[in-house]
Amino acid sequence: MISRILGFVRDILVAAVIGAGPISDAFFVAFRIPNMFRRLVAEGAFSAAFVPMFARQLEGKSEKEALDFASHALGFLTGFLFLFSALFMIFMPFLMQYLAPGFEPGGLRFELAVDYTRITFPYLACMAVVALLGGVLNAYYKFAAMSAAPILLNIILIGCLVYSLSGADTDAGLILSWGVAAAGVAQVLFLIVACRRAGVSLPLQRPRLTPKIRRLFKLMLPGLLGAGVLQINILVGTIIASLLATGSISYLYYADRVYQLPLGVIGIAMGTALLPLLSRQLRAGEEGPAAHTMNRAVELSMLFTLPAAAALMTISLPVISVLFQRGAFDAAASQTTAAALVAFASGLPAYVLTKVYAPGFFAREDTTTPVVIGILSMLLNVALSLLLIGSLNHVGIALATSLSAWANAAMLWFLLSRKGHYKADRRLFLRVAAMLLASAIMAAGLYLGEQYLAGWLSGSLTQRVLALGGLVVGGATLFFCAAFVLGAARIREVKSLLLRRKTT
Numbered sequence: 045m046i047s048r049i050l051g052f053v054r055d056i057l058v059a060a061v062i063g064a065g066p067i068s069d070a071f072f073v074a075f076r077i078p079n080m081f082r083r084l085v086a087e088g089a090f091s092a093a094f095v096p097m098f099a100r101q102l103e104g105k106s107e108k109e110a111l112d113f114a115s116h117a118l119g120f121l122t123g124f125l126f127l128f129s130a131l132f133m134i135f136m137p138f139l140m141q142y143l144a145p146g147f148e149p150g151g152l153r154f155e156l157a158v159d160y161t162r163i164t165f166p167y168l169a170c171m172a173v174v175a176l177l178g179g180v181l182n183a184y185y186k187f188a189a190m191s192a193a194p195i196l197l198n199i200i201l202i203g204c205l206v207y208s209l210s211g212a213d214t215d216a217g218l219i220l221s222w223g224v225a226a227a228g229v230a231q232v233l234f235l236i237v238a239c240r241r242a243g244v245s246l247p248l249q250r251p252r253l254t255p256k257i258r259r260l261f262k263l264m265l266p267g268l269l270g271a272g273v274l275q276i277n278i279l280v281g282t283i284i285a286s287l288l289a290t291g292s293i294s295y296l297y298y299a300d301r302v303y304q305l306p307l308g309v310i311g312i313a314m315g316t317a318l319l320p321l322l323s324r325q326l327r328a329g330e331e332g333p334a335a336h337t338m339n340r341a342v343e344l345s346m347l348f349t350l351p352a353a354a355a356l357m358t359i360s361l362p363v364i365s366v367l368f369q370r371g372a373f374d375a376a377a378s379q380t381t382a383a384a385l386v387a388f389a390s391g392l393p394a395y396v397l398t399k400v401y402a403p404g405f406f407a408r409e410d411t412t413t414p415v416v417i418g419i420l421s422m423l424l425n426v427a428l429s430l431l432l433i434g435s436l437n438h439v440g441i442a443l444a445t446s447l448s449a450w451a452n453a454a455m456l457w458f459l460l461s462r463k464g465h466y467k468a469d470r471r472l473f474l475r476v477a478a479m480l481l482a483s484a485i486m487a488a489g490l491y492l493g494e495q496y497l498a499g500w501l502s503g504s505l506t507q508r509v510l511a512l513g514g515l516v517v518g519g520a521t522l523f524f525c526a527a528f529v530l531g532a533a534r535i536r537e538v539k540s541l542l543l544r545r546k547t548t
Contacts, residue, residue, distance in 0.1 A: 060370050302356065357389045359515055
């Protein structure tokens, strides 16, 4: 939550400093490309394959063997990604023609994007180390350090933006790009210290192709798509958005940042905690408790995600205008970004469900099934994006991403159920139905509240902040009162589910 709040501060400053234009389009491409590969390779496919293997070795073998495996994996991963990053940086002008085909070679956006991406790309190799160290800590049920690491990225980028606002005659996009690279190094050092404090030592060993490493890479290859379908869909959206008018990439970026708050706090946190727990339960042959764990994970995640989606769709314009409308980001940009946010938010429950259902496969070391689903979802996303941009422009890209996310979640659920690995219980159906009704009541209240506070929402910045704060607090209060009255949740059970207990 701290990381996401600082991320909002960062994006508020980004909007004020570079707005929505050529520099922002170029920087967001430069920031998104290594970030996409990071989530796809380092956090996605690698974590999906590494964490279950490491957790099972901790459960069934010696700790020394498990840490030795992690050290060899670290050597392989860092070596491969440093080479990959070097080649990517060398051939960046050629690759940029395909990553952002709407950027005309030799044009301002193209040249800036090439320069910025060459600077930011080493961030990928740093994040690979962070992903492995964080995966090791997660297997020991220590989640705070890995979750807190992005705070350093936001602090460093906020510092870069404050420097740019100080009046210095500098290229803000260039300064931000160097800030991204520096943040990668800072996060690596932070996780190394966290591991040492936890009593975990992982010396970087010369890579050897042991049977365990072969198994790891065998699991990783299909996981490159299966674990990172959302990131691929976002990259596809960026590529297609580059074909639209200047600013389209920026509108999608700002909208993406807002709906990433509940996704990051709820979905990613839930998936991170769920994977090692399911791996250990299945290692111990506890199929029944594993299914119960998934049901309660779905229940808890929907309790927070459904109202978040309803709220973002109902008051998207006040949210965007309060967060970003200042400096280079004008009222017209708020309108277009808010429209994209509505489309993105409609898929928020699906994104979170994917984070909950995917560990059901990964914990069983099955990365093949999610890759098939990932390919189908990606193809659907491309087709829908191309179909919808003609009438909806950049909003069509956001809507296509949401629809493909729902398809992805539905297929994961269907195949988990068909394989006999998961069955939604009666309690889950009843409570989700109550959550939907409570969310509808909250959305109606927010709509009426927005009409009542219309004058304040179009007033000064202070008035807009106070009005939005009132809507958020009022909406949350209304939802949880309705949820507890309708039986969607019980306070004692929510507290129990949120506690970090191995037996819960």
